[in-house]
Amino acid sequence: MSSRTSGQVHIIGSGLLGTSIGLGLTNLGVDVSLEDSSPAVLSLAKDFGAGRTLNAADEVALVIVCVPPDVAAETISSAIKRFPQAVVTDVASVKSSILSEVTASGAELSHYVGSHPMAGREKGGALSGRPDLFVGRPWVITVEKNTSAQSVNVVEQLALDLGATPIRMTAQEHDHAVALISHAPQVISSLLAARLSGADDSDLALAGQGVRDTTRIAASDPKLWLQILSANATELLPVLRDFETDLSSVIHSLEQVDSAGSLAKLGKALEAGNLGISRLPGKHGSRNTSYASIVVMIDDKPGELARLLNEIGSAGLNIEDLKLDHATGAQVGLVELSVLPAIEAKLLETLSSNGWRLAG
Amino acid sequence: MSSRTSGQVHIIGSGLLGTSIGLGLTNLGVDVSLEDSSPAVLSLAKDFGAGRTLNAADEVALVIVCVPPDVAAETISSAIKRFPQAVVTDVASVKSSILSEVTASGAELSHYVGSHPMAGREKGGALSGRPDLFVGRPWVITVEKNTSAQSVNVVEQLALDLGATPIRMTAQEHDHAVALISHAPQVISSLLAARLSGADDSDLALAGQGVRDTTRIAASDPKLWLQILSANATELLPVLRDFETDLSSVIHSLEQVDSAGSLAKLGKALEAGNLGISRLPGKHGSRNTSYASIVVMIDDKPGELARLLNEIGSAGLNIEDLKLDHATGAQVGLVELSVLPAIEAKLLETLSSNGWRLAG
Numbered sequence: 114m115s116s117r118t119s120g121q122v123h124i125i126g127s128g129l130l131g132t133s134i135g136l137g138l139t140n141l142g143v144d145v146s147l148e149d150s151s152p153a154v155l156s157l158a159k160d161f162g163a164g165r166t167l168n169a170a171d172e173v174a175l176v177i178v179c180v181p182p183d184v185a186a187e188t189i190s191s192a193i194k195r196f197p198q199a200v201v202t203d204v205a206s207v208k209s210s211i212l213s214e215v216t217a218s219g220a221e222l223s224h225y226v227g228s229h230p231m232a233g234r235e236k237g238g239a240l241s242g243r244p245d246l247f248v249g250r251p252w253v254i255t256v257e258k259n260t261s262a263q264s265v266n267v268v269e270q271l272a273l274d275l276g277a278t279p280i281r282m283t284a285q286e287h288d289h290a291v292a293l294i295s296h297a298p299q300v301i302s303s304l305l306a307a308r309l310s311g312a313d314d315s316d317l318a319l320a321g322q323g324v325r326d327t328t329r330i331a332a333s334d335p336k337l338w339l340q341i342l343s344a345n346a347t348e349l350l351p352v353l354r355d356f357e358t359d360l361s362s363v364i365h366s367l368e369q370v371d372s373a374g375s376l377a378k379l380g381k382a383l384e385a386g387n388l389g390i391s392r393l394p395g396k397h398g399s400r401n402t403s404y405a406s407i408v409v410m411i412d413d414k415p416g417e418l419a420r421l422l423n424e425i426g427s428a429g430l431n432i433e434d435l436k437l438d439h440a441t442g443a444q445v446g447l448v449e450l451s452v453l454p455a456i457e458a459k460l461l462e463t464l465s466s467n468g469w470r471l472a473g
Numbered sequence: 474m475s476s477r478t479s480g481q482v483h484i485i486g487s488g489l490l491g492t493s494i495g496l497g498l499t500n501l502g503v504d505v506s507l508e509d510s511s512p513a514v515l516s517l518a519k520d521f522g523a524g525r526t527l528n529a530a531d532e533v534a535l536v537i538v539c540v541p542p543d544v545a546a547e548t549i550s551s552a553i554k555r556f557p558q559a560v561v562t563d564v565a566s567v568k569s570s571i572l573s574e575v576t577a578s579g580a581e582l583s584h585y586v587g588s589h590p591m592a593g594r595e596k597g598g599a600l601s602g603r604p605d606l607f608v609g610r611p612w613v614i615t616v617e618k619n620t621s622a623q624s625v626n627v628v629e630q631l632a633l634d635l636g637a638t639p640i641r642m643t644a645q646e647h648d649h650a651v652a653l654i655s656h657a658p659q660v661i662s663s664l665l666a667a668r669l670s671g672a673d674d675s676d677l678a679l680a681g682q683g684v685r686d687t688t689r690i691a692a693s694d695p696k697l698w699l700q701i702l703s704a705n706a707t708e709l710l711p712v713l714r715d716f717e718t719d720l721s722s723v724i725h726s727l728e729q730v731d732s733a734g735s736l737a738k739l740g741k742a743l744e745a746g747n748l749g750i751s752r753l754p755g756k757h758g759s760r761n762t763s764y765a766s767i768v769v770m771i772d773d774k775p776g777e778l779a780r781l782l783n784e785i786g787s788a789g790l791n792i793e794d795l796k797l798d799h800a801t802g803a804q805v806g807l808v809e810l811s812v813l814p815a816i817e818a819k820l821l822e823t824l825s826s827n828g829w830r831l832a833g
Contacts, residue, residue: 231679245770245807245830251679280678290676293668298687303746304719305661308653308712310749316650318640319591319611320753326686327658328753331746339740346727352668353724359664360720364713367706380699386663386691389670393680393688410605416786418795423783426776435778435795447605470605 116141117270120174127158130204131179132242135163137275140244158239178203182340186214193220200267201225207344208255208284226264227255230277248276255284292348306331404433405457409448410470428463430456476501477630480534487518490564491539492602495523497635500604518599538563542700546574553580560627561585567704568615568644586624587615590637608636615644652708666691764793765817769808770830788823790816
């Protein structure tokens, strides 16, 4: 595979994102150099194959700043001064506050383009890095009135090299969007999970998939999120205040369930949730597609799931989504297969004739 | 397979739960009769194989009331009078308010035992019924001071017949637990999803797995949940009020991120979420076990997942959990495999030597 990106790429900060970018570009044959404020972290990322040490004689074409949000602006400003010939970008999860700080520092902005790959993992660090971290993910590239088209193009080629889908927005549009679809869910999930911290084991024993899904991202790194949330407070606050207003109205309705109109209000809140979730785009970038869902029961032993999927594959049928659900305390698993409605009948027939245990 | 349950079982209400119980018991050879206030729904459930019509001469040993929560109490009271020789149970998601109403109706309580199988699906109705709905799920059986041990035993045998794990609690203990691990997550998820209803498509295009997981259960039936939430308002309110207090504190911190102590408060809220999620029990009923997680990239075409799992099965390795993650806009899939740490190295070796594309 040959890369779109040309020239040497220098990555500042070799945590999860820096290491993943380094691995992805190195795999494509790009010459990648790395630096990190921690010699131990830098050495780990180099051992991992994410790049080499920067040399004094290097001619860097693109600098990617991959440091935590609280030091991103000063690192970008300094990179602009250190590498005056290079395009400089960064990957921080907040964009407006960083742009303001970089502008205020007096750094030359003509070669700077902020960006944000919408990828990550609950675990950070170089060791969690992987070259395919960005595959199929949106990569926001922030374009302001005076941003150089040439520089935007360089960052778009980078995103495409790593398998991501570049999306152009202003920094403010980006921050508005992520407040809604990333930062507010993080706060709400953390606050919900916090309710469990003092619970009795006997209460928690009844936990099912609902509470697990709603609280999963509460396992994320508090230090990183503290920086993200505080840097995007302006956009996040209106979303949280609207949530607070609705919650307060639900609490009020529950306090007087017998008074006129209370149930109607509560019902409307639940219906608004139905509407909201229906607006999330579905797989492959399209609007929510309705898949047919088929549940198969399998024994919890090696090879069972493979045998099931092997038979489905042999019949030429493609699965859109798969969820393996190990039931609490049971040694059996439930496999929920989502398929396009057009092939549902054929799949049911295939499974039945092969003796699988199905719903109803 | 022979059943623990003996004698005829009569199911009142043939929606998702009634039909699923009927299918499960019929599969075990139990004689099941059905009734439903809707002749069309009844006829559907019978066609589905969930049971037969009740006859005047029938001698019913166990009645299971599977109607919506708002009509559960009156249906239970009437069933106690109609079937004086039978044990009567119900499957409603709230227990204290129903027990109070049944007690107030003057019905004889010695043969009544409330219960709640912790199982369900986002889609309701007889057509969604499946005999394995309860496999491996907790089935709460409410035992009060005067509940007959003989009747409790009958309902426990029913739960075991359907593959569930019986758990004894009082009605109040049940309602306290489900407020925390089911009802509060439902309210919070709905209110979070409601934020998306007025959003721009371009904002929603950035949605990732976090917002999807936190809002998934917001797709549930508002009519059913309206009944559940209002019937359990007493236990639910303290959980929501605590959430509201914490949210208001987070909002306050974000309003003044630069003042002393604000960031510390915000950080504490996020750490409380870390702690809460760590308390959720893991798979197979045990405390959260740490699994090793390995991510494999596969092409989005028939048979690829099967080929992967086939090779893992052939190596005698068992997967604890599997998540198939189709990336937005991409024709590739990422498969996240969770395995016991002890077999991680062997799995990595197997996958690498078979040429699969792995992390880092």
